Amino acid sequence: PSADSESGAPGQESQVLSVLVALPAHSPLSATPLHYTHTGRLPPGTLVRVPLGARAVLGVVWDDVPLPQQEGLQLRPLLEAFTALPPLDASWRRLVTFTAHYYQRSMGEVALSALPPQLRDLDGTQLARRLRKLAADKGLEARTASAPLPLTPQQQQALDTLLAPADGGTAPRPCLLFGSTGSGKTEVYLQAVARTLEQEPGAQVLVMVPEINLTPQLEQRFADRFPDQRIASMHSGLTPAQRLQGWLAAHTGQARIVLGTRMAVLASLPGLRLIVVDEEHDPSYKQQEGARYSARDLAIYRAHHAQARILLGSATPSLESWHQSRPAGDGDAGGRYLRLAMPARIGAAPLPRVRLVDMNHQHRRCVFSPQLLEAMAERAARGEQSMVLLNRRGYAPVLHCADCGWKSECPHCSAYRVFHKIDRTLRCHHCGFTERVPRACPSCGNLDVQTLGQGTEQLEEALAHELRALTRPDGQPLVIARVDADTTRHAGSLEQQLARVHSGDVDVLVGTQMIAKGHDFRRITLVAALNPDTALFSSDFRAPERLFSLLLQAGGRAGRDAAIGSTSELWVQTRFPTHALFAALQRHDYPAFAAQQLEERAAAGMPPFSYQALVRAESREQQAAQDFLNAASSAAADVPEAAEVFCYPAIPMTPQRVANRERAQMLLESGNRAALQRFLPQLAQQLHAQRNRTILRWAIDVDPLGI
Numbered sequence: 106p107s108a109d110s111e112s113g114a115p116g117q118e119s120q121v122l123s124v125l126v127a128l129p130a131h132s133p134l135s136a137t138p139l140h141y142t143h144t145g146r147l148p149p150g151t152l153v154r155v156p157l158g159a160r161a162v163l164g165v166v167w168d169d170v171p172l173p174q175q176e177g178l179q180l181r182p183l184l185e186a187f188t189a190l191p192p193l194d195a196s197w198r199r200l201v202t203f204t205a206h207y208y209q210r211s212m213g214e215v216a217l218s219a220l221p222p223q224l225r226d227l228d229g230t231q232l233a234r235r236l237r238k239l240a241a242d243k244g245l246e247a248r249t250a251s252a253p254l255p256l257t258p259q260q261q262q263a264l265d266t267l268l269a270p271a272d273g274g275t276a277p278r279p280c281l282l283f284g285s286t287g288s289g290k291t292e293v294y295l296q297a298v299a300r301t302l303e304q305e306p307g308a309q310v311l312v313m314v315p316e317i318n319l320t321p322q323l324e325q326r327f328a329d330r331f332p333d334q335r336i337a338s339m340h341s342g343l344t345p346a347q348r349l350q351g352w353l354a355a356h357t358g359q360a361r362i363v364l365g366t367r368m369a370v371l372a373s374l375p376g377l378r379l380i381v382v383d384e385e386h387d388p389s390y391k392q393q394e395g396a397r398y399s400a401r402d403l404a405i406y407r408a409h410h411a412q413a414r415i416l417l418g419s420a421t422p423s424l425e426s427w428h429q430s431r432p433a434g435d436g437d438a439g440g441r442y443l444r445l446a447m448p449a450r451i452g453a454a455p456l457p458r459v460r461l462v463d464m465n466h467q468h469r470r471c472v473f474s475p476q477l478l479e480a481m482a483e484r485a486a487r488g489e490q491s492m493v494l495l496n497r498r499g500y501a502p503v504l505h506c507a508d509c510g511w512k513s514e515c516p517h518c519s520a521y522r523v524f525h526k527i528d529r530t531l532r533c534h535h536c537g538f539t540e541r542v543p544r545a546c547p548s549c550g551n552l553d554v555q556t557l558g559q560g561t562e563q564l565e566e567a568l569a570h571e572l573r574a575l576t577r578p579d580g581q582p583l584v585i586a587r588v589d590a591d592t593t594r595h596a597g598s599l600e601q602q603l604a605r606v607h608s609g610d611v612d613v614l615v616g617t618q619m620i621a622k623g624h625d626f627r628r629i630t631l632v633a634a635l636n637p638d639t640a641l642f643s644s645d646f647r648a649p650e651r652l653f654s655l656l657l658q659a660g661g662r663a664g665r666d667a668a669i670g671s672t673s674e675l676w677v678q679t680r681f682p683t684h685a686l687f688a689a690l691q692r693h694d695y696p697a698f699a700a701q702q703l704e705e706r707a708a709a710g711m712p713p714f715s716y717q718a719l720v721r722a723e724s725r726e727q728q729a730a731q732d733f734l735n736a737a738s739s740a741a742a743d744v745p746e747a748a749e750v751f752c753y754p755a756i757p758m759t760p761q762r763v764a765n766r767e768r769a770q771m772l773l774e775s776g777n778r779a780a781l782q783r784f785l786p787q788l789a790q791q792l793h794a795q796r797n798r799t800i801l802r803w804a805i806d807v808d809p810l811g812i
């Protein structure tokens with residue numbers, strides 16, 4: 106191949122460089138780095154700008170990849186090298202390579218999506234200016250640090266085990282901190298971070314939380330404890346300038362503490378010594394588009410290769426992590442992780458009492474059982490707060506005509522649109538299609554169109570009606586507030602609403618699961634789940650795990666303040682009060698629940714006893730989508746790598762049609778993770794080959810959630 110001749114300094118030869126750029130995932134070029142020429146050496150990890158067609162794009166110099174032999178190949182010189190910035194280190198490059206291979210995406214896509222978007226728009230001079238500004242402006246206030254709390258024996262033991270020196274040369278074992286809500290896990294994180302930062306001058310720590318809503322609280326606790334540390338935040342709620350600044354601070358080592366959501370796992374952290382994954386069971390750690398990575402699983406990989414410590418924390422661990430942390434037993438060497446247990450709640454505030462209401466004894470349309478209403482009224486009369494959990498937002502899931510059977514289906518999806526009373530719209534929660542509610546049935550003209558089922562809006566209204574005669578201790582009427590995706594659409598509105606709850610303005614809080622997570626509500630002493638039953642018999646085998654975790658988390662919101670004195674309660678209305686899940690819940694017995702679930706999973710050969718991947722395809726026709734998937738799997742069935750992998754036939758997804766696209770999926774399963782990993786590239790090759798113009802999109806999801 107003849108490289109472009111470039112007029113470089115004498116004695117400096119023109120070199121060929123491998124460079125990763127962001128290419129569409131399935132572009133034929135995306136599998137390997139591209140090649141460019143440059144005068145003089147540039148170390149791998151250097152950020153560069155290169156020509157791509159008529160555009161100039163950001164790229165990362167990659168470890169040498171041999172140039173394909175091709176006659177008359179003309180290589181173009183790169184446009185600019187950002188030498189003011191230290192190169193991305195080998196550990197980060199290894200993480201990118203692993204992520205791309207494991208999740209079947211291109212390295213360029215993974216690498217470039219892990220960089221702050223604003224980096225694409227800056228030239229070398231602008232970048233150098235940002236770096237100077239960053240070094241000058243530390244953004245710290247002179248404050249005194251909040252003192253570390255004297256640890257309980259359980260906390261102390263967890264901390265000591267986590268920080269114990271690893272055997273020479275080996276990576277420390279990942280630790281699972283199994284601690285009840287309010288057991289003081291965050292204090293353990295804080296002290297582990299403090300000790301790690303003291304150990305080495307350049308040490309960095311990464312602390313991850315599942316939800317962006319939880320970052321402000323955690324940031325505050327870290328800022329209070331470490332007033333002289335720069336803390337970099339990484340989540341999707343930041344402006345492009347803030348994201349760039351945080352990324353640069355982490356990359357240059359000026360920020361030694363990085364807090365963020367799942368995206369933070371791909372940050373450049375040259376001094377990484379400790380990773381904390383809080384609420385490690387939370388499904389939000391799984392990215393749902395592009396490279397569908399699990400930030401928790403990548404964190405484990407990353408810590409291992411950086412020889413850093415890693416702490417996964419949860420009151421209801423994922424069954425994967427629970428199984429992986431099982432102690433050694435007869436004939437079983439045990440899991441790879443260490444399990445650290447903190448069963449006791451700080452301040453000895455007892456765990457909430459679980460009250461099951463058998464809804465078989467209520468009339469069919471009953472939403473609030475009289476017992477529950479009475480309990481809520483008692484709490485309110487004492488100035489305490491209650492929280493009511495419901496799955497569905499909106500007023501009522503469906504509008505319905507009793508005369509002709511019309512229902513408020515979405516014209517673009519195989520799903521019903523939800524009635525939102527507040528702005529009198531029918532809204533599709535899958536494609537977003539929104540219309541004014543019709544005055545009469547669109548099909549027969551009947552003026553009496555009714556609602557079916559309850560959403561949060563209707564619940565708030567019904568509850569207000571039920572509790573209308575009650576007053577607070579000061580004689581004022583009760584205040585009921587709703588928090589869900591509809592009431593928190595605007596930036597800052599969630600914080601405002603939560604502040605109202607904290608200040609005691611609200612007596613009853615109604616909401617979807619977003620209120621159940623992490624928030625520290627001091628005066629809530631009663632939590633109620635109205636209709637959890639669908640999760641008991643869901644086709645998604647992880648539904649019971651999620652329900653148990655949600656209920657235990659939600660219960661954990663109650664009674665966090667021992668000073669209030671009254672016993673906190675978790676109320677569950679169900680038609681299956683004898684179900685094993687509720688029995689374990691009543692005893693707050695996660696280990697019993699997990700054991701029973703793992704036994705079922707082992708018998709059925711499901712994760713964590715097998716490994717799965719899901720291939721999804723979209724087309725205008727359902728049959729075309731299924732045919733495409735089935736054709737690819739038949740074509741791949743003969744390769745030797747297919748031996749240990751079972752491909753199920755393609756089936757429609759639920760909902761089957763979204764935004765006028767028919768969706769199908771095909772499940773792959775293997776008892777051997779490596780075998781599945783070897784097969785996936787073979788299958789991907791067939792998917793490329795079998796793709797025709799009827800296929801709008803396809804993607805592979807490795808270790809999928811929500812099947």
Ligand code: ADP
Pocket residue numbers: 254255256257260284285286287288289290291292293451
């Ligand atoms: P978790 O993260 O496990 O839900 P937190 O870390 O938020 O629990 O702790 C619950 C409460 O207990 C917090 O108010 C915290 O300040 C307090 N706390 C934690 N550890 C201690 C300790 N060792 N001594 C006294 N209070 C503590």
Ligand code: ZN
Pocket residue numbers: 506507508509510511546547548549550551
């Ligand atoms: Zn009708």
Ligand code: ZN
Pocket residue numbers: 515516517518533534535536537538763764
């Ligand atoms: Zn729709």
